[in-house]
Amino acid sequence: MIATKGYAAQSPTTDLAPWNFERREVGPNDVQFDIAYCGVCHSDLHQIKNEWFPGIFPMVPGHEIVGTVTKVGSAVKKFKVGQLAAVGCMGDSCRTCENCKQGLEQYCSNGNVGTYNSKGKDGVPTYGGYSNTIVVREDFVLHISDKLSLPAVAPLLCAGITTYSPLKHWKVGKGHKLAVLGLGGLGHMGVKFGVALGAEVTVLSTSPSKEADAKKLGAHKFVVTSDKEQIKNVKGSFDFILDTVSAPHDFNFYLSLLKTNGTHILVGVPPENIGIHPFGVIGGRKSVAGSSIGGIPETQEMLDFCAEKNIVSDIELIDIKDITKAYERMVKGDVRYRFVIDMKTL
Ligand SMILES: [Zn+2]
Ligand SMILES: [Zn+2]
Numbered sequence: 061m062i063a064t065k066g067y068a069a070q071s072p073t074t075d076l077a078p079w080n081f082e083r084r085e086v087g088p089n090d091v092q093f094d095i096a097y098c099g100v101c102h103s104d105l106h107q108i109k110n111e112w113f114p115g116i117f118p119m120v121p122g123h124e125i126v127g128t129v130t131k132v133g134s135a136v137k138k139f140k141v142g143q144l145a146a147v148g149c150m151g152d153s154c155r156t157c158e159n160c161k162q163g164l165e166q167y168c169s170n171g172n173v174g175t176y177n178s179k180g181k182d183g184v185p186t187y188g189g190y191s192n193t194i195v196v197r198e199d200f201v202l203h204i205s206d207k208l209s210l211p212a213v214a215p216l217l218c219a220g221i222t223t224y225s226p227l228k229h230w231k232v233g234k235g236h237k238l239a240v241l242g243l244g245g246l247g248h249m250g251v252k253f254g255v256a257l258g259a260e261v262t263v264l265s266t267s268p269s270k271e272a273d274a275k276k277l278g279a280h281k282f283v284v285t286s287d288k289e290q291i292k293n294v295k296g297s298f299d300f301i302l303d304t305v306s307a308p309h310d311f312n313f314y315l316s317l318l319k320t321n322g323t324h325i326l327v328g329v330p331p332e333n334i335g336i337h338p339f340g341v342i343g344g345r346k347s348v349a350g351s352s353i354g355g356i357p358e359t360q361e362m363l364d365f366c367a368e369k370n371i372v373s374d375i376e377l378i379d380i381k382d383i384t385k386a387y388e389r390m391v392k393g394d395v396r397y398r399f400v401i402d403m404k405t406l
Contacts, residue, residue: 061085065192065406066134067380068118072110075384077404079118081187083195084180087374088135089200092144092335097372098189099124099214100399102245102306103329105387107177110332111331114312115177122189123149123175124217124400126210144210146202146363148217151175151186155199159357163357166198190380192406202360212372215398216363218353219373222406223302224362225354226325228255232297234258236299239317240279243270246304246327248397249375251277254302262294264301272395277374291317298342304328311348315340326350333365373398379405 061082068079075183102122106112125147129139140221152173153165160168175196176188201267204213223246232238237258240250247263255278261394264276271282283290298318303309306328315324315336322344325336338350353363366372374397378386381406384400 062192062193062195064187064191064294066187067383067406068120069108070118070148072115072117074107076108076121076190079120081118081120082191083187083193084182084184086133086195087130088133088200089132089245090195090209091136091139091145091198092131092193092195092202093129094128094187094193095125095127095191097126097211097214097377097403098122098401099218099375099387100378100383100390100401101215101218101312103218104188106266116179116373118186120175120190121176122191122401123147124214125175125194125221125389126195126204126217127213127403129392130193133198136302138198138203138230144204144206145215146174146204146217147189147196147200148202148221148355148359149175151196151200152180158245163355164352165355172231183393190383190401192403195307200356202356202363204363207367208370208372211377211400211402212375213366214400215249215373215375217359218364219245219249219398220253220352220366221359221362222246222327222351223304224253224365225358226302226327226349227238227253229351230300230323230325231299232259233255235259237297237319239264239283239294239298239301240304241301242304242328243274243397244304244393245300245395245398248277250302250304251279252371255279256365256371259300262298266270296320298322300325302327306330308332311335312337312340315346315348318344320344320347321346323347323349325350375400376404381405
């Protein structure tokens with residue numbers, strides 16, 4: 061077994077603290093890499109606090125993981141020692157269901173293996189990227205370009221693919237008006253990808269103070285949703301809304317901003333059922349849809365696209381001992397736009 065250092069929550073009521081554990085030996089199809097940086101996703105906090113489902117404790121969170129390969133199994137073909145490597149939200153899947161066969165492992169009918177807070181096929185709990193090293197099946201390890209800033213690549217593995225995948229699926233691009241709702245870790249990537257794909261991007265926000273930031277990220281327009289005049293001007297105008305908001309919000313209001321045939325795409329996870337009035341979708345033949353991360357082939361495509369277009373996340377690099385403070389700031393939305401842990405500080 062491989063002795064590993066990490067930060068874990070021992071229970072849903074304790075803060076993260078140093079914890080030593082073991083990872084499996086590198087099997088024939090495995091890649092081991094030393095973790096240089098790990099992004100801090102809001103779902104890390106949801107999971108260590110048991111807000112979505114009862115978790116597996118001790119829990120080592122982290123699923124935006126980048127580093128350098130230190131060991132490869134005898135059958136590994138795609139990776140060599142010394143290369144950069146990355147892992148996102150999944151470490152394995154059944155590989156045999158209809159979804160897996162199409163490269164949609166995120167929708168694996170038998171449930172994919174999460175990078176943490178999950179159990180591998182061996183029945184052993186998985187531990188995430190707030191640690192110094194990781195062992196993952198080759199098929200779930202991704203290549204990253206050395207042209208991009210490595211810490212700023214980490215959030216692409218979750219925030220990046222979560223916003224890239226729906227934009228690609230609905231073929232958002234030139235000639236489309238895309239509204240991005242919420243300007244956090246997900247939203248800021250949605251703006252960058254929307255712009256890179258050729259759409260006209262408007263950020264919808266409750267706070268006027270975010271306008272300068274939105275424009276800096278490349279947004280063409282900015283609309284304050286509480287301003288009745290501004291809203292009147294965008295009623296029925298968007299082809300797509302990319303909704304990254306995880307707090308309760310009024311879907312009927314946002315549906316009214318869509319054009320006929322428009323689609324409201326949910327990637328945030330509000331805590332309760334979303335109430336939609338039937339006329340909200342019947343009038344104008346509108347759709348409400350959702351999307352979850354992306355499959356492995358699409359995640360690699362996204363990383364290659366980022367290398368070509370020079371796209372990374374805007375980050376604040378932190379020391380791992382400051383993780384609890386970072387969570388407190390993240391909850392308040394006080395981060396531009398993603399915390400990334402420098403694993404040298406472990
Ligand atoms: Zn995430
Ligand atoms: Zn499957």
